[in-house]
Amino acid sequence: MSEALLEGGTRCLRNVLGRFATGVVAVAAADPADGTRAGLVANSFCSVSLEPALVSFCVAHTSGSWPLMRGAGLLAISILGAQQRAAADRLAASGTDKFHGLPWISSPGGAPVLEGSLAWLECTVEAEHPAGDHTIVVARVRALDAIADGEPLLFYRGTFGGFSR
Template identity: 60%
Template sequence: MSTHAARLTAPDGCRGLPAHPQRRIRSTSPTAAPTAAPSASPGTVPKPGPARHAARPDEHLDGHLDGHLDGHLDGRFFRQVLGRFATGVVAITAVDPADGRPCGLAANSFTSVSLDPPLVAFCVAHSSSSWPRVRGAKAVTVNVLAEDQQAVCARLAAKGGDKFAGLAWTGSPGGNPVIDGALAWMDCAVEAEHPAGDHVIVVARVLRLGTQGEGGPLVFFRGRYGGFAEAVPSL
């Protein structure tokens, strides 16, 4: 049986199903291997030795500072730590009722919330110029992007311009863009918006949904995009 490993490629600037027990993350960025502790002989209990380093309260177990600066979190370090949590990438699309043109944005903060009722959520920055146009529609559509759609993600994440120029799509049952090549789509009605710091948490009810392909997803991890690749487990 083969397993999957995340293959992370070019640099960058619905959960709810249990993870595969043999799935592992492989990053293209070199990382230092952890130092193994000396092993004890079978049947013996290792004796405690003198501590070589007493960790300060502001240090993690791996020795890195926890990012506190005079009682405040270092924003850059906060982003760096959160970047170690791999996420999928979605495109939120709609048709602007003001001019009838497609609009959308990219997000990696999408998550499933509830099965009954069927709810999902995603986060949008207060500074987003696209969300007011998307929010004006009666329904929005979540497109789960495939691993070869990094260019689509970059286009929808950009500010200004016609994001859908040259972008192939078809209409969902709700009339919103379903981007060609996306793995899945969900027509949703926004149920609530919760202000949270510099973002708003959007909770939406899934009305209709479907799949389009069987490829791998677009993954974002430690500032890089990537996808899943087949890997043979070591014996």
């Protein structure tokens, strides 16, 4: 561990890791009993395995939405496009009715996919691994589709941005 990390703590970690540009996904689910939707935005999304098809993302222990989503059983992961900045802001805002006025379509199994997304994956939770103040969620892909060819929404050094070739 470098001196900088020891001195700077999480600020140093954010400063360094923020230089790794990522895409942005929305992870969302609907309660099978009453249809209540829950979701969050994540940039920790990652492809894990092709056979079987597995993806992963990390969820903070402080997430209020994750317990609702994991209880629902089926997750929709929407890969967000550049036009979905406002939707990302909405799903990142804790404690609000995140889906109010947010257009969504249903995945084959009934999980909410954000309208206008570039692609979606319908998943079940395969495993959860404790990792510090987060949980690494490994999810098995049950269905998926690419919807649009637009530009992706990116996250870099604490802000949203776009992709230019």
